[in-house]
Every structure is written in structure tokens, then in C-alpha cells.
Amino acid sequence: MNFPFTEQSLVRDIVNDFPKSSDVFKRNRIDFCCGGNTPLVTAATANRVNLESLIEELKDLYEKKENNEQNDMEVWMKSDSKAIIDHVIERYHRPLEEELGSLSPYVTKVAKVHGDRHPELLRVYELFYELKKELLEHTKKEEEFSFPLILKLEDGSVENREEALKEMAQLEKEHDAAGEILREIRSITSDFELPIDACGTYRLVYKRLEDLEGETFMHVHLENNILFPRYL
Template identity: 25%
Template sequence: MTHAEIIESLGQRNVGEIAANLAGATAVFRRFGVDFCCHGEVPLDEAARGRGIDIGLLHDALLELDGTEEAATIPDGTAELTDYIVARYHEVHRRQVPELIMLSRRVEQVHAGKPGVPEGLADILQHALGELEVHMRKEELILFPAMRRQGAGSLDGPIAQMREDHVDHGALLERMAELTGDFTVPEGGCGTWRALYAGAVQFRDDLIDHIHIENNILFPRFESSTAS
């Protein structure tokens, strides 16, 4: 799909489709707060209205992209792409979340009762760690090997479950943002608090990119409605 084809019918195209095919679009969507990973099936203008975003401003920002912005180096082949997902995201999440749990418990204990303390964040992260590990192991042991063997064709059942998991992951990120005031450290917050929120933002961004690559680039290759 070319840059011109996307731009020609911008408002009617799904945000996931735009994110997957228009270089630089994901950065624009982040800036405007458009969900391009868990709800990438929503048409652009509908997504903008749902978020109360000025559609004209969003269109203008996307139209400024010339299609030559440097994109992340994402492999094209299925085997290479699944290996990339495991190395770049699965293994990174396995390092990120335990560290965030430790930092969160420290902040909650040391600053208990103070304004803005994210009480319950550590428990949310602990739950997330368990859910993510189950999800990632299913991909590593079952889904990704099936994709490598099959090469193309329908894997609708397991992919539908993974997509449902992704919606749950998105809800988790929303709860984290609500609990932390969108990861805003209160005035006078200690270094541990700042490190916690900086790490949480990085985890959020990585998980969003992880879900986007699977939902909008990898999975459609193996769904009956889109498989060639």
C-alpha cells in the first residue's frame, strides 16, 4: 500500500492500517492520544471523534508526513519478525516489569499516606507480569512456531485469543495511567519515584509498540479475512 493510497482516503482508513503502512504515523498518534494498537480496527475519523480530537488538526499532522520518515527496523519475513518480537519485546518485558514492581513497592511503603502515592500499583504490575508471561509463552511455544511452519493461511482461533489478551493489556495501561496521574511525579518526589514513572512510561510505550506490530502487521497474515 503506497503513501498516496493511504492519504487519498485518510479519514476512512483504520488507524491500525495507517500505523502499519504510513511511516511516522505512530508518533503522530501518540501525540494526539489515538489508540492504534488495541483498537486499531477503528476508522481514523471515528477514533478522533471518540477522543474529542480535532479531526482537521490530526489530518494535517498526518498529511505532513511524506512517507520517507525513518521507520523502526522491523523484519519482513514471518520467522524473522517473530524472532524480533521475542527478543525486542518479550525479553524486555521480562526485565522491565519485575524492576517496576520493586520500585513501586518501595514508593508505596516509604511514602504511604502522602498525596499522589500510587497505592496498588505494585499489585497491578504483579498481575500484569503473570498475565504477560502466560500470553508470551503461548506465542513462543504454540502460535509463533505454527506461523513459521505454516507460512500463510488461517490461524483465526489462537489469534482471536491473543487479540483479546491485548485488549486486557491496554486496559491495564489505562489503569496505570489513572493511578499515577498519567505518570506525573508530584513536586518533591524522590529519585525512586521518578525512576518508577520513567520506567513505567518506557514499559507503556514498548507494550503499545509490541501490540501494534502483532495486531496490525503479523496477525493479519494469518487471519482468514485478510490472508492472501
Template identity: 30%
Template sequence: MEVINQNILDVTMLEPRQKHPTIFDRFDQLNDGETLTIHNDHDPKPLYYQLLGERGNIFKWEYTEQGPRWWKVNITKRSSEENGETIGEIAAKDLRKAAVFKKNGLDFCCGGKKTVKEACLEKGLDIVKIEQELQQANEAPVSASLPYNEWAPGFLADYIVNVHHAYTRKNLPEIRGYALKVLRVHGKEHPELAEIQRQVEVIYEEMMAHMTKEEKVLFPYIKDLAAARNQSQLHQAAHFGTVKNPINMMEMEHELVGAAMHKIRTLSGNFSIPEDACASYSLLYKMLAAFETDLYTHIHLENNILFPKAVEREKQITDNGSSCKY
């Protein structure tokens, strides 16, 4: 039996198979601006991605408690006026504006599902100032950057593998080795190095498995989607159901890696090399800074360009199939 009080839903009182359908039903009943509060005994983040995938960017998600025993989340249905472009969508259309987000510390990769207003409020930034900078970016000359948004999904997937996956596989093992070496030599004087090394391990383990899943499962299916005229032409059976399911998982893993990278930046004082640093210490921080730059471009290309193209292509194929006359 569910416990309801002032639009509160205690998910722990529901059978597992009833949880997400009940939450979706309760969310659909909300009027614009109304909030559903859910209580759970574990982080309901998978629900966030399912809700985003099936309902779109029409809600706000705010934790009021995050473990270790209970998680409480306010899910508020946006008003129609609030459903503007996300910073990820803006960055995908214009890299000049992506530069504005980067300069102001606004995450348009892992955090790209937020509107400019939401991202600014979260960071405590003056939204008027940011909007002015975005307007000024329109006047800046267009750089000779690659036209990622114009590329076909299959071509973009191959580019990500050959450029960003290759970069990660080449440099991350080296970073891992230097992180351990520098910890052993300088850990006593710089205790933050222990946590930096631990976060490097998190990134290494996550990215190596993550890239393999993309290359073996998700990217080949995206290529099939791009090439197929209808559902019957898909060569690879979608055992995972809709393409949104593996995409949701990849985006969750992006968030995990992005959070680890943010911790490293914070612990290192924005990769500030200390006075007593040896050559290996200096090299580690320089490699981490370069890796972060590549990682954010890598995630941006997937979250904000490749994945939306794949979802839209699957929808086109499904719609065409449902309209066929037999």
C-alpha cells in the same frame, strides 16, 4: 425462546449452543446502517472478536450498559462508505502516521480496529485537524525505521520474541519490585500508588502467561503457516482450529494489558514525578513510561502486522487446498 422487540435479542433466553449462531444470523440479516441490540448477563466481548474475525471490520460495537448484572450492546452494520482503513492498518503502512496517532492519544495498538473517524469521535477530537496532520505526515522525511511490514512472518515473530519479549522479561520484574517498594514508603502520602501497584501486578501476571502462549503455541504455528505450501505440510496440528482463534485470544489479552497501562498513566498524571519523590519513585515512573513505549510497539507489531499476515497466509493455504483436483 428469544425476546425480540425493535431488533433486540435477549441472549439469556437462548441455549448456549444457539447463542452465537443466532446472533450471527440476525446480524447477517441487517441492512447497512441497521442495528441489532443484544442483552446478556456477562460481557460478550468474545463475540466481538469472533464477529470481527469472521465478518471483518463491517460493524460498530457500542455498549449501552456494562454490568455488573446486565450487558447491553448495539451492533450496527456499517454502510459500504464507512468501511475504510483502520488506524492500525494506517500505522502499519506508515510509522510517520503512527506518530500522529500517538501524539493525539489515539490508540493504534489495542484500539487499532477503529477507523480514524470512529477513533476521533470516541476521543472527542477534531477529525479535520487529525486528517490534516496525517496529510502533513506524508511530507515529512521517512525515518530510518525498521521495515517491519516487509518482513516475513517467521522473521517478525522471532524479532518480537528476541526484542520485545526479552525486554518485558528483563524490565517487568524490576518495575514490579519498585512499585511495591514505592507503595510501602510513599503510599500514605500518595494513595494512588496502591492502585498503580495493583495494575502493575495485573500486567505482570498477564504478560508472563501471554508471552509463553505465543512462544509455545501461536508463533510456531505461524512459522509453519509461512513455510507450508499446503495444509498437508503443516507440521503442527491446529488443535485450535483456525489461527484466528488464538489470535482473538491474544488480542483480548492485549486489550486487558493496554487498559491497565492506561489506568497507570492516568493515576500517575502522565508519569509526573511528585516533588517529594525519592530516587526509587522517580525511577519507577521513568521505567513505566519506557515500558509503555515498548509495549505499544510490541502490540502494534502483533495486532497490525504479524496477525493479519498469519490470517492471510492461512486463507491462501486453505484456498489452495480447496482448489486442488484429486
């Protein structure tokens, strides 16, 4: 096996070429979307992760990778901006809106029922609703204003290029804010570790929060590391 990455490879480039590596980075609390423009060795040091072990994890997973996963990311690397934007809206925005709505009552219920014994759930409740508000406002703005502006950059019809570039920079800041909320949720839940007395709803909430984190990171990765760099 010819492993194509080194300790100096950028985290975002590893994920672009090898999407499944995002699982390894997520497990090691390494930000591959908002902070992806970082060499692997720097990211490992900053997160107190053993570099040799991290590379071994990546190598092991690389050996097991499925060709279709890599091909999917290559498709987006070669796609035009409209195709990527349409994919983001249908693959991430619509399911995100649905999941945030359907998960809300479960987060509320678990906080009310178990919050006395597990006070971290009260903070999870606060963070989830903060995340929900920010993401819904963010995706609405993207669809109504930001994405149409980016498409004007694509076809050359934009009237103010600097405005469009500033808007993408602002979107990245909003992505950073959402990422920080997700990292705090992961931290205070000890990587979504379930207590002995966790009921079915408790388990469901932790599993769906972790899935939401993964989906959001891939969503942001497509924008921050594939779409926006074409113009910034």
C-alpha cells in the same frame, strides 16, 4: 509535502506506513494496536480529540520523519512470519522480561514510601503486578505454543487451521487486556504527571512505566496488525 492520510484512513494503516505516528496517538490516548482497525475520524471522536488538531500534529511530525523509521516498518511488512516472530522474541519478549523484573522493586518501593500521600500509587502497584503476571504468562505461551502453531500455518503443515485461527484471536484478546491495564495506569497517573514532592525513584518509575507502555504497544502492533492479518 504530500500527506498521504485522510480522516478515513485506518489508525493501524497510518502506523504501519508511518511508525512515528504512534507517538501522536499515544499522546492523545488513541489505541493504535488493539483498536487500530478504526478510521481516524472515529478514533478522534471516541476519544474526544479535535480531528483537525490531530491531523495537524500528524502532518507536522510527518514532515520531520526520518527515512529509516519508515523503512524499518516496511521491512517487517515484507518479511516472512518467522523473521517477524524472531524479531518479536528478541526485540520485545527478552527485554520485557528483564524490565518487568528490574522495575518491580522500584514500583513496590514508591508505593510503600509515597502511597499515603498519593493513594493512586497503591493502585499503580496492583495494576503493575497484574500486568507483569499477564505478560509473562502470555509471552511464554506465545513462544511455546502460539508461534510454532502460526509457523505451521506459514509452511502449510498445520493439522487444524481453525485451532490456529482461534489461538490468534485469543492472543488478540490477551493483548486487549494488557492494553486496558496500561490505559488505566496512564489514566490514574494523569498521563504520568509527577507531583511536586516526587523523588528520584518516583520519577524513574513513571518514566519507565511510560516507556513500557510504548514498547508494549509497538510489540502488539507488530502482531495484531502485521503478523496475524496474514492468516485471519
